[in-house]
Amino acid sequence: MSERGEETGFEMAIVVPKRKEKEGYGGCNDCVDFLVRELEKAGLIVERVVGVPAEFIKLAAPIETLGRAAAELQMKKLTYIGMELQFEWDQVAAFVRQPDGSLFSWCERFNLFHYLIYGIVNKTDSELMLKFDGEEFQVERNESVLRRMEAEGFVKEVFPLHDEVKRKQLLRNWAFNYLDFTWQPIDEIYSYFGTKIATYFSFLGMYTRWLFFPAAFGLAMQLIDFGPLQLFVLPAFFIFIISWAVFFFQFWKRKNSALLARWGINYTLSEYKAIGTEMSSFTRMDTDVEKKFDIYKMIEKSKLQRDEWLGLLLRIRNNVIVVLAIICLQLPFELAYAHLYEITETEVLRYVLTAGYLFAIQYYTRIGGKLSVTLIKYENNQGEESSAASLVYKVFGLYFMQSYIGLFYHALLHRNFSTLRQVLIQRLIVSQVLENLIENSIPYLKYSYKKYKAVHKKKHERGSSVGKPVRLSTRVEKEYLKPSYAASIGEELDDGLFDDFLELALQFGMIMMFACAFPLIFCFAALNNVTEIRTDALKLLVMLRRPVPRAAATIGAWLNIFQFLIVMAICTNCILLVCLYDQEGKWRIEPGLAAILIMEHVLLLIKFGFSHFVPEEPAWVRANRVRNVAQARDVCSKQLLKSISSLDRKWD
Structure with a gap:
């Protein structure tokens, strides 16, 4: 549970091919260890799982990590005055939350996860040498480490994970709810699967x-x-x-x-x-x-x-x-x-x-x-x-x-x-x-x-x-x-x-x-x-x-x-x-x-x-839209007047 009351579950997974047992795992230049360290530095919660078909890196993100990533990405979000403005983590209270109370929708979280994991780049002044299963490869300056690993075949896939808590809740309230023939928890479906x-x-x-x-x-x-x-x-x-x-x-x-x-x-x-x-x-x-x-x-x-x-x-x-x-x-x-x-x-x-x-x-x-x-x-x-x-x-x-x-x-x-x-x-x-x-x-x-x-x-x-x-x-x-x-x-x-x-x-x-x-x-x-x-x-x-x-x-x-x-x-x-x-x-x-x-x-x-x-x-939707349009017009008018005034002072 994060500080602001939102549950943090594992929502993304990175699939790494199984390595030969005799080679072992780890090492100073091991690309998987390097990737895990960088993911943790980016603020993600990381859990490694060695399974039968492959090795998996499960990822979860606290709301603070997603919020700061949204600010870096200059994501536009709806505010309570009806306008979409650039997201600022320090002004989080001004932005509209989802029907389930979460700050970001599933579509937004998915894009932020991609921004975080693919945003891990080689920040050194030279080429970075990494190793996987005895094979070495290099990552150029400012090149995405994960994309390079995908190109080399050392990452098989990146895919979203089911959130077990929400999935079981939807199974109980939706899939197995045979008594309500046509009723569905649409807001919960939206929060879990997207629009x-x-x-x-x-x-x-x-x-x-x-x-x-x-x-x-x-x-x-x-x-x-x-x-x-x-x-x-x-x-x-x-x-x-x-x-x-x-x-x-x-x-x-x-x-x-x-x-x-x-x-x-x-x-x-x-x-x-x-x-x-x-x-x-x-x-x-x-x-x-x-x-x-x-x-x-x-x-x-x-x-x-x-x-x-x-x-x-x-x-x-x-x-x-x-x-x-x-x-x-x-x-x-x-x-x-x-x-x-x-x-x-x-x-x-x-x-x-x-x-x-x-x-x-x-x-x-x-x-x-x-x-x-x-x-x-x-x-x-x-x-x-x-x-x-x-x-x-x-x-x-x-x-x-x-x-x-x-x-x-x-x-x-x-x-x-x-x-x-x-x-x-x-x-x-x-x-x-x-x-x-x-x-x-x-x-x-x-x-x-x-x-x-x-x-x-x-x-x-x-x-x-x-x-x-x-x-x-x-x-x-x-x-x-x-x-x-x-x-x-x-x-x-x-x-x-x-x-x-x-x-x-x-x-x-x-x-x-x-x-x-x-x-x-x-x-x-x-x-x-x-x-x-x-x-x-x-x-x-x-x-x-x-x-x-x-x-x-x-x-x-x-x-x-x-x-x-x-x-x-x-x-x-x-x-x-x-x-x-x-x-x-x-x-x-x-x-x-x-x-x-x-x-x-x-x-x-x-x-x-x-x-x-x-x-x-409906009338209430139209009324809200008209009110928000008027508010947006006022904001744009004030910005325009400030621009004109500054231009006049510059010409003088």
Whole structure:
């Protein structure tokens, strides 16, 4: 426990390869001993563990160490007046704390750990000679010791550790809390995993709660015989689910903004900081510098415009490549599967065919994902988030064709709604069960294989000598063998949330676009998501390493995909209603068809019009933002007046 009341747990680990036993450990120039001494000098708490697969250096940081590192790094943090200012350890009381009372978020602590451990450099006036396992290497002046050890292969990995106290608390209050179906300790999740993962679970919980309303409506339609009113109940259900989806996403935006306000993320008044920077630089410029600056701005503007249009053309080219690959390669494969499913007579063979298809399509989509990652590298995307969004759009196109073309085939070409309902049930059951099985079994199998390999190697080194059995006795070596939270494709650009959001988006499209054909589908989705909350929690807390934090504060490109699926749902369900009510199979403009077309236009109006009736941020968030903007304006105005006054005195 640190002086200011914050618990200090081991949160980072450095992995060092096992050395030969005959060489021993230690020595005046041993690089590991040198690194440990420097880490302790930097204020970190260090514990060395010799495990079966490797040697580990566990690191913890008192709050004072992190605070002084944040000041050295000139980290910007939110203050109680709503402005982000440079952190000062002596003025720590002025900075907003996290919901759990800690000073720094997990993302900030992770960055500070990296700053501290990679900031250990050779401060001598000459090259530093170090040794590891009998091999010598040198570290140049002002070179990072840890990076040099990584380049030489003497450090295998640096990864975050689970905090056992907080992890067990989350297991008890979250993963094993089956009685509260959708409740989650979002603030604790945010403090432990960071903004992006907390935002995902907040979205998943809200989405699941809202699913109970259409699930109840669909269950009532399944159990109650409405008689002659049945023709009116189905359109009413259609209008209800579209309105439900529109309002859900509007209220999600409100909740997202409220979460960010509570976490102190959406108060970054960068525009005022930019104004202050520009005005202060303006007061320091003379006439000649201003002219040069104007010329530089013109050149920079031309370059930015050129890069903007070049990036747009590159994205269009890459999107065309992906679309052609979908049409020429994936579409025939999907239609062939749909046709085989149609002509297959027994249900058992259909389930086997569906399972085989889902296994086979995984390889195709992974190849498409790898191709998308390669194409994105040649785009002029601005930052990692822009690249990740481009990857999301491209890969979702592959999965969109994979998930829905067979359903369109049964619904539109053959107009076989009995088969369509069976396919929907099988897709939900097989795909969801298969996805959950893969999500939880693959990490366990990877861990078991790595564990067996490490233990077998240790036994082989011992030979036939009798001794204690080889076991993984420490938590850090077990975590080292666990797989990381990574996406199945595009690990360079996104983490495992890519797969989790993709699963939600595909489910949302399936239940929305074919709702009129099978209203009970919402019940299956709600039950699946209740289970998904707990399985995803167990996956993150037990099966995988602690994820590296990411700063994304919204669901990003996935929101646009969900909005696109709502528009698609309006179109497809209108077509389904036409097919259901046109018993003779003839496309005739009748009053019923005209009513459906009118309903389609009304729903599109609801989609694009009702969103303006629900504000995207709550009133208290907007009021706080306005107050903080006014305070920031006052501060910037005072700084500007001081700059102008000092400039006038200089000219006099």
